[in-house]
Amino acid sequence: MTGTGPSSADTPPPGCPAHQGAVRLGGLEYQQTPSQLYRTLRREHGPIAPVLLDGDIPAWLVLGYAEVSYVTSHDELFARDSRRWNQWPHIPEDWPLLPFVGYQPSVLFTEGEEHQRRAGVITEALEAVDQFELARDCQAIADELISSFAGSGRAELMSAYAHTLPARAVVQVCGMPLGGEDTHRLVDDLRISLDAAEGEDPIAAYGRVGSRLTQLVKEKRERPGPDVTTRMLQHPAGLTDEEIVQDLISVIAAAQQPTANWICNTLRLLLTDERFALNVSGGRLSVGEALNEVLWLDTPTQNFIGRWAVRDTQLGGRRIEAGDCLVLGLAAANTDPQIWPEAHVGAENAAHLSFSNGEHRCPYPAPLLADVMARTAVETLLERLPDLVLAVEPEELTWRPSIWMRGLTALPVEFTPVVQ
Numbered sequence: 001m002t003g004t005g006p007s008s009a010d011t012p013p014p015g016c017p018a019h020q021g022a023v024r025l026g027g028l029e030y031q032q033t034p035s036q037l038y039r040t041l042r043r044e045h046g047p048i049a050p051v052l053l054d055g056d057i058p059a060w061l062v063l064g065y066a067e068v069s070y071v072t073s074h075d076e077l078f079a080r081d082s083r084r085w086n087q088w089p090h091i092p093e094d095w096p097l098l099p100f101v102g103y104q105p106s107v108l109f110t111e112g113e114e115h116q117r118r119a120g121v122i123t124e125a126l127e128a129v130d131q132f133e134l135a136r137d138c139q140a141i142a143d144e145l146i147s148s149f150a151g152s153g154r155a156e157l158m159s160a161y162a163h164t165l166p167a168r169a170v171v172q173v174c175g176m177p178l179g180g181e182d183t184h185r186l187v188d189d190l191r192i193s194l195d196a197a198e199g200e201d202p203i204a205a206y207g208r209v210g211s212r213l214t215q216l217v218k219e220k221r222e223r224p225g226p227d228v229t230t231r232m233l234q235h236p237a238g239l240t241d242e243e244i245v246q247d248l249i250s251v252i253a254a255a256q257q258p259t260a261n262w263i264c265n266t267l268r269l270l271l272t273d274e275r276f277a278l279n280v281s282g283g284r285l286s287v288g289e290a291l292n293e294v295l296w297l298d299t300p301t302q303n304f305i306g307r308w309a310v311r312d313t314q315l316g317g318r319r320i321e322a323g324d325c326l327v328l329g330l331a332a333a334n335t336d337p338q339i340w341p342e343a344h345v346g347a348e349n350a351a352h353l354s355f356s357n358g359e360h361r362c363p364y365p366a367p368l369l370a371d372v373m374a375r376t377a378v379e380t381l382l383e384r385l386p387d388l389v390l391a392v393e394p395e396e397l398t399w400r401p402s403i404w405m406r407g408l409t410a411l412p413v414e415f416t417p418v419v420q
């Protein structure tokens with residue numbers, strides 16, 4: 001489906017009166033202007049829309065700012081363990097969303113005290129990351145990547161830059177050696193497991209990521225270092241090696257894709273919007289303002305799956321049954337007319353829900369680390385290639401066909417070649 005408005009499914013799932021007129025979420029991925037889509041959904045369904053995931057599996061899309069805030073701050077009603085789902089009997093083994101929804105014994109799916117234990121270890125391990133060192137390392141990674149294409153006068157920044165930089169930075173923070181072959185292979189396997197190109201095998205790549213991180217945990221037990229993995233191993237909560245491997249995978253995967261898309265979406269804004277005109281100094285909006293505006297208007301994790309109702313309850317005038325799945329509509333919540341009554345979305349503050357909210361929100365130091373990575377990536381690129389411009393018309397840029405992550409398929413640019 002490629003239309004501009006949401007279309008209702010032809011047939012609601014059997015026995016589900018609440019999902020009469022539900023919207024096929026899977027079909028909306030070709031939407032290029034999600035803000036219009038969310039506006040239409042809100043008009044037709046209110047703050048909680050009945051939706052159908054791939055294979056016509058029913059779920060609720062939470063569109064309102066107040067409702068997303070409520071769901072994420074009431075764990076006793078809307079919890080994170082996906083085994084609560086009442087739809088498991090209908091989910092096929094090869095269901096495309098299984099990698100995100102299938103239960104894994106990681107921090108992501110734990111609840112209550114167990115979640116506090118696991119998330120506490122991650123938070124403390126990330127808190128000890130020195131932000132100046134991280135900025136310096138990101139600058140070194142940025143310089144190396146830019147040098148690899150600076151001489152040619154053109155580049156596709158999504159693959160040559162935005163994806164690789166946060167992946168390398170995060171695995172390095174976790175204790176992988178800077179710039180080693182081994183680190184590059186892990187970064188490549190990460191990319192394949194999260195976003196395989198044609199002919200690549202994401203499951204094999206995911207297996208290799210797991211093996212390499214298991215080996216890293218062993219290495220750090222024998223030779224501790226000033227890194228996240230060592231701090232997780234030494235934490236008094238006493239996580240097992242298996243728990244640490246699971247949570248390292250969660251941290252690295254949770255960090256890489258959103259930060260990569262944050263970088264690319266910000267570069268797109270800087271290169272296409274005259275308020276941010278790059279070559280003119282003075283009086284222009286800054287990189288920091290562009291980064292913040294992207295979190296309001298083109299947030300990387302536009303929808304996040306999700307939460308599962310602990311018991312029958314009500315939400316936004318809807319009856320939610322125990323075990324129902326709720327998708328957090330973070331992009332929709334950020335542009336909710338209830339918080340922007342003037343039909344103008346400002347970007348002056350950081351009250352967006354892009355890092356979610358509540359117990360399971362992106363753990364406190366992570367947004368700061370993402371900011372260091374993204375800001376360093378953008379600023380270094382603009383400093384090294386000051387006459388950078390888009391190599392295509394802005395209208396030719398296309399968004400990836402995904403309802404989950406908001407990011408470009410490619411960001412082709414050109415600049416005066418730099419002789420090195």
Ligand code: HEM
Nearest residue numbers: 108119251254255258259262301355356360361362366370
């Ligand atoms: C632009 C960058 C980022 C965005 C937009 C983002 C957004 C999110 C969102 C929406 C969640 C889901 C929260 C929920 O379930 O309610 C999340 C969780 C998480 N994020 Fe981030 N994130 C970013 C960067 C990072 C980075 C850099 C790290 C680590 C260094 C990180 C680590 C995590 C972890 C471990 C979780 C799981 C928390 C839990 O379930 O307790 N994220 N993030």
